Amino acid sequence: MGLGSGASCSISLNTVLTPEQQALYQDPDCIRDILSRTKTIAIVGLSSERQKASYFVATYLIREGYRVIPVNPRGGTILGETVYPDLKSIPEKVDLVDVFRPSAEVSAIVDQAIEIGAMAVWTQLRIINFEAAEKARASGLLVVMDKCVKMEHGRFSGSLHWAGMNTELISARRAKR
Amino acid sequence: MSSDRTRKFGFETRMLHAGHIPDPHVGARAVPIYQTTSYVFQDAEQAAELFDLKLYGNIYTRISNPTTAVFEERLASLEGATGAVALASGMAAQFAVFMTLLEPGDEIVASAHLYGGSVTQLTHTLKKLSIKVHYVDPSNLKAWEEAITPKTRCLYGETIGNPGGSILDLEALAVLADSKHIPLIIDNTFATPFLCRPIDWGATIVTHSATKFIGGHGTSIGGAVADSGKFNFARFPSIADPSPSYHGLRFFDTFGHYGFLMKLRVETLRDTGACISPMNSFLLIQGLETLSLRMERHVSNAMGVAKFLAEHPKVARVNYAGLPDNPYHALALKYLPKGPGAVFSFDLKPIGGDAREAGRRFIEKLELFSHLANVGDARSLVIHPASTTHQQLSDEELAAGSVGPGLVRLSVGLETLEDLIWDLDQALAAL
Ligand SMILES: Cc1ncc(COP(=O)(O)O)c(C=O)c1O
Numbered sequence: 001m002g003l004g005s006g007a008s009c010s011i012s013l014n015t016v017l018t019p020e021q022q023a024l025y026q027d028p029d030c031i032r033d034i035l036s037r038t039k040t041i042a043i044v045g046l047s048s049e050r051q052k053a054s055y056f057v058a059t060y061l062i063r064e065g066y067r068v069i070p071v072n073p074r075g076g077t078i079l080g081e082t083v084y085p086d087l088k089s090i091p092e093k094v095d096l097v098d099v100f101r102p103s104a105e106v107s108a109i110v111d112q113a114i115e116i117g118a119m120a121v122w123t124q125l126r127i128i129n130f131e132a133a134e135k136a137r138a139s140g141l142l143v144v145m146d147k148c149v150k151m152e153h154g155r156f157s158g159s160l161h162w163a164g165m166n167t168e169l170i171s172a173r174r175a176k177r
Numbered sequence: 178m179s180s181d182r183t184r185k186f187g188f189e190t191r192m193l194h195a196g197h198i199p200d201p202h203v204g205a206r207a208v209p210i211y212q213t214t215s216y217v218f219q220d221a222e223q224a225a226e227l228f229d230l231k232l233y234g235n236i237y238t239r240i241s242n243p244t245t246a247v248f249e250e251r252l253a254s255l256e257g258a259t260g261a262v263a264l265a266s267g268m269a270a271q272f273a274v275f276m277t278l279l280e281p282g283d284e285i286v287a288s289a290h291l292y293g294g295s296v297t298q299l300t301h302t303l304k305k306l307s308i309k310v311h312y313v314d315p316s317n318l319k320a321w322e323e324a325i326t327p328k329t330r331c332l333y334g335e336t337i338g339n340p341g342g343s344i345l346d347l348e349a350l351a352v353l354a355d356s357k358h359i360p361l362i363i364d365n366t367f368a369t370p371f372l373c374r375p376i377d378w379g380a381t382i383v384t385h386s387a388t389k390f391i392g393g394h395g396t397s398i399g400g401a402v403a404d405s406g407k408f409n410f411a412r413f414p415s416i417a418d419p420s421p422s423y424h425g426l427r428f429f430d431t432f433g434h435y436g437f438l439m440k441l442r443v444e445t446l447r448d449t450g451a452c453i454s455p456m457n458s459f460l461l462i463q464g465l466e467t468l469s470l471r472m473e474r475h476v477s478n479a480m481g482v483a484k485f486l487a488e489h490p491k492v493a494r495v496n497y498a499g500l501p502d503n504p505y506h507a508l509a510l511k512y513l514p515k516g517p518g519a520v521f522s523f524d525l526k527p528i529g530g531d532a533r534e535a536g537r538r539f540i541e542k543l544e545l546f547s548h549l550a551n552v553g554d555a556r557s558l559v560i561h562p563a564s565t566t567h568q569q570l571s572d573e574e575l576a577a578g579s580v581g582p583g584l585v586r587l588s589v590g591l592e593t594l595e596d597l598i599w600d601l602d603q604a605l606a607a608l
Contacts, residue, residue, distance in 0.1 A: 012183075013259050059226055059231035125433055162234060166254050170186045170191065
């Protein structure tokens with residue numbers, strides 16, 4: 001789960017949020033904090049299809065040591081984990097709710113995230129709902145929007161860099177193990 | 178606190194630091210050279226997940242390498258790109274872009290002012306893959322527009338055209354490409370990201386021959402592709418459709434803004450094999466670390482040399498956009514305010530009606546300019562395109578690329594300016 005370098009520069013690329021919105025919903029210190037405190041991640045809208053983005057993210061997060069709980073009305077199991085129809089049905093503590101559903105559905109998901117006492121709600125790239133985000137913040141949840149959990153984790157742990165991606169991390173300090 | 182986090186580091190800082198954070202085990206300050214073909218897997222499951230692209234990581238240096246990754250991220254940072262892929266050469270980089278984007282039957286609209294090797298790649302090699310190219314006068318926006326057909330899949334040009342020194346109207350071309358929902362691909366070799374960043378003007382993809390000013394010392398062949406990450410490939414079949422060569426993966430759907438580069442790396446580079454060596458990546462990184470300093474001197478020397486030649490009685494014409502009377506001067510001021518590069522050409526007046534002979538003799542007399550087929554070395558270079566780089570081209574192709582028989586191309590290096598002028602002066606005097 002190690003987040004590698006101490007650097008936590010923000011990244012301005014690949015988002016449709018304004019700089020003010022980025023400061024609210026993409027704060028690098030907040031992202032690092034979420035990633036390092038989280039143990040269990042509920043992925044809402046996790047697909048059972050091997051080539052879907054959500055499946056990539058889930059596989060990655062499991063490999064990085066997180067417990068991943070799939071949420072999808074279709075049920076069954078994904079990546080060996082029981083799929084729950086909604087957040088409320090999950091019988092254990094969830095730290096982070098990661099959303100792979102259309103923006104319009106985020107509000108209802110946030111309601112449940114508040115209800116189950118999650119620490120944070122995170123919506124993936126281009127999933128944006130400001131009202132829902134503010135509702136979550138008002139209830140004390142941390143919020144990240146228009147970002148990919150896998151990319152952010154890889155950005156700070158150093159592995160995204162291996163793909164030749166611009167991480168916008170600048171630091172002369174030695175990375176931490 | 179959070180104001181530190183949003184700091185935008187300057188170009189020079191990123192030349193030295195982007196893409197490399199000293200590693201936790203050794204802490205090497207210089208970028209280590211990972212001269213290895215392959216990487217030990219942690220376990221069988223991790224190996225499978227790596228091959229499946231579920232994890233980021235290295236498998237085999239034909240696809241990625243940690244030293245090369247520093248070069249890639251650093252160049253991406255300098256170009257303002259979302260990422261980059263390095264390849265064995267500039268030619269390999271361009272080819273990989275076309276192989277990744279295009280299908281048989283597709284068409285390219287390209288500037289007629291291209292490096293000779295690029296012309297042969299587009300005209301002849303891509304033809305074997307049933308890809309057709311329409312060349313247009315780069316300064317004629319209407320010509321670009323008229324050459325676009327429903328089969329056109331991209332626009333292609335060089336920031337500073339080789340060897341005529343024409344400057345592309347990047348912003349206008351980006352608007353045109355956008356209106357047709359096709360990517361604008363720019364070879365930024367002659368400008369380098371220090372002089373011009375095409376992505377800032379709306380270009381989709383930037384290619385480089387890193388062999389030139391990026392390496393800067395004439396030691397290593399290398400190339401790179403940088404992607405803005407801003408193009409919507411959703412209706413671009415080659416990137417959006419399920420890929421038969423990667424288990425039906427839909428690169429744009431799964432990877433979004435880095436789908437194009439992922440496909441280029443894990444399919445095109447994997448299958449065509451034109452990978453850069455880690456040693457060359459290291460040498461090119463050394464070049465990037467001093468890029469701004471060298472480019473400043475390159476352009477100031479180039480300007481001094483151009484002014485000298487423009488006033489010389491044996492010179493018919495100097496094609497340097499830095500000169501006020503050059504037709505591309507206004508575009509140069511807009512897109513290359515620090516100077517329009519250090520490669521330009523000039524035409525010698527014919528001797529006894531023979532301009533080709535004047536060119537040949539002039540080159541034989543030079544003492545400091547090296548006669549060779551390269552540009553962007555720290556040393557000054559000279560070539561006579563009609564008898565070398567462009568000799569494979571027909572007369573019509575030569576004329577279309579605006580290369581005359583007496584045209585001499587210079588790549589102005591970092592020597593003492595007065596010495597360069599002395600050398601040119603004595604060679605001209607001997608004509
Ligand atoms: C403008 C331009 N593009 C591309 C290339 C090809 O690059 P390379 O020689 O690295 O393959 C060159 C080489 O001369 C060039 O000048």
